[in-house]
Amino acid sequence: MRIVHCRALLAATTAAAVVVGGGIAAATSAHAATGCRATYTISSQWNGGFGANVAVTNLGDPISGWQLTWSFTAGQQVNQLWNGTVRQAGAQVTVTNVSWNGTLGTGAGASFGFNGSWNNTTNPVPTDFALNGTPCTGSITPSGTPSGTPSGPPGTPSATPTAPTSPTPSVTPTTPPGGTEPTIVPDPSWTCGTPAGIVPPTRGRLVLRATAQLGAVHDVGVTQYGHRRLLDIRGGTFTGERVSGTLLGGGLDLELTLGNGTVELEQINVLRTSDGTLIYLRSCGVAPAGNSTVRIVPDFEAPNSSAYAWLNSGTFAGTRVVDTATNTLEFTVYDVSGVSPAEPRIQLSDPAGPPNQSWTCATGSGTRGATVFTESVTLGSSLTVGASKRGTRNIIPITGGTTSGRVTGSILSGGADYQLIGSNTTLDARYTLRTDDRELILVRNCGQFGRLVPTFEARADGPYAFLNANTWLSSDPGSAPGGVSITFYERR
Template structure:
């Protein structure tokens, strides 16, 4: 399930509420018992976040099911560390693959985002683990007890009741969730996201930024040499955090790859405009085990060194990426995890054997130009200048469309850009998508210094343009064309 939460609003941070609820277990064959702590970590108009910590007080169990009901119509919209279903007010959460075994005295925790009616958000009072009400007491093995009515003993979270329609502030203070219990995810060595020893649980850090992107088209490229490729266009949005807020510019790209073993690898590029007009380049790398959601991401920021946001250049960040195609939104929730070390449990991701790995870096190659393959006439938007940052001076030239001629005909889709980086030399890094006249999609990345551009293409492995998937091409430098530039791609000898 990939569903999103909502934007935080300042002043709507609820205090923790410890909840011990339930009745007494009745099994004559095993000691049963459990304890639950329910914590509202944040709340905003229409939405809230919560953690549920459960401790097994009885005999060891292998595989668990936690249930509860909401009293005021709340709905779970996103959950991690388990699988969730909801029928009316009744919520059922089943363990994830890695946290199903609970020894006596052991615990686990889940977190979720939910929706509420802005009038009342009471804590649940009827938690049960594998059918046993969670009272904080134990029914001993061999001594069955008659069922008793639950006797709740809990203190609800103090939750703000909005009066009128609140207005989101410019710079709210997000909540800091308690120490996360999600596993450390260790990426495959081919796609480390610059955290080869493991991407820690984001909620072990401090929440600093929530980015809500509006999606345009969601396009299925098909099965490429790397796996199943999906392309999501970001057409705008907003972000809000404890030290900055602003808008998401149109033209962002989210490249999602589902490997044949079900795990995910994600690359995403967005441009943020802070409320004072400062531009920030954001490139994120992400991974997720098969069947897991949300995607664990490692965001990388480039902000102007002279701006109030230069602290983004040196921070250590981890977050989550959640896509909701029903509302066409994409949410990045980003935490500062400086000083947080990987811990157990760990999930090691391994790419399928025998398949090529997608590359994070630009392709390189040498040779001479052979026959031309096709020419792209690219239309461009106004240049955006991030300015001098940690890697050099970043300049972004949005791609707004264009046409193709030669062995490949069709159009260039709006979205993406040339993300140029200047220092002692200038390196071009253009990302965009081709739509052929016969309905195929081709992802393009054209990188390198002037005179040494090496393009790579990714398209359907069984499609008519599969020959482009081979890394055997060269590119001309961009030349002037009406509304933008013209680029010709060549065979490499």
């Protein structure tokens, strides 16, 4: 299968869903009750490509092994699918279960997702779903009904297409047979500090539950690493037995979907507790393909002198879920000290070929060559966590700005320079550029003074793909009206 490199529609995203049901299905056997319900949701759509999620529910007798079929009516093609195997012959698509989701009891369901291509003119949802040959009409044909005798028209939709309120997909999390929550073992390139696996968070003790209000969802498109989206956190609240308060604006949720559907996540938040203490929270996460619940490993930096210093030495795991209906992001944190990885395990593996994203700052040597572009960045008032386990964390919100040179456009409000002040002060600025021709570029400018090395993520088949090569150097921040000026150079 191939990965589609395509341009995201920045102005709007088209989404639609159809639930097939409402009649009575034709029986495939005179000795078993059969029936099914299928839901097809277009979760995102862009020039030449789209993403979709499909869920099927078995309404008849238990089955061991399933195939779901449907037909496209406008030339769509499935290019990449997870949580199943796919075969397409012309318009006919057949998806077969994988080893762990093939058994469906009565009322049980399975879900999978895929990326596809379309003709940019029409992308109608299919309606002729069939499970193991039985049309999915949402009702049951009782045992004893003669095979091939339908009492209602198959494929009749019970609901007209409806559009989600956000381009963020929401998929029912999948769990292996038996209902046991698995340990998730990340790929070695993105271990989240837990190479043996991220344990099920609920085996520990709840520390806090947070609800973040989202601003814009910036869809950069397919970059050198995978499909990158940035969710802008505008604020929120969190509660727990020992810590509660508010989430400050300027947080970032950096979501990367790899070519095989696996998700790698980095999330940064600034917490203000009910007594005014500031806490820096950076979380790493992963999710298997088709699962919207990301397993996270939170890392806290709280003032050593505060009542929350215990957060600096804890072992934590949690979950992160996006709620498309309310445009919110929810995450939980559990103390999992003493909880060991256990069976079952889901091993994640990055696809071969694309480079791996890095958790740490990029490094590079050389001298400055030609100027690439210059930024004038406006900044908000700095926030200081105070002395913590890694030094003193100082956070300077990024509120806007402009660029000139080979990249002309604006700097979007959101993100910050998350500085670590100490014997070797390190800058770590995260933000997004919007070019004059409406492309998005994710920027990370990181390192010590005199040794800043920027990395960029732009659409891999777009006009700024040249920035994706790690061959640049940055000036130190210089004074500018309302903030700082920074120039990027070719590295020689």
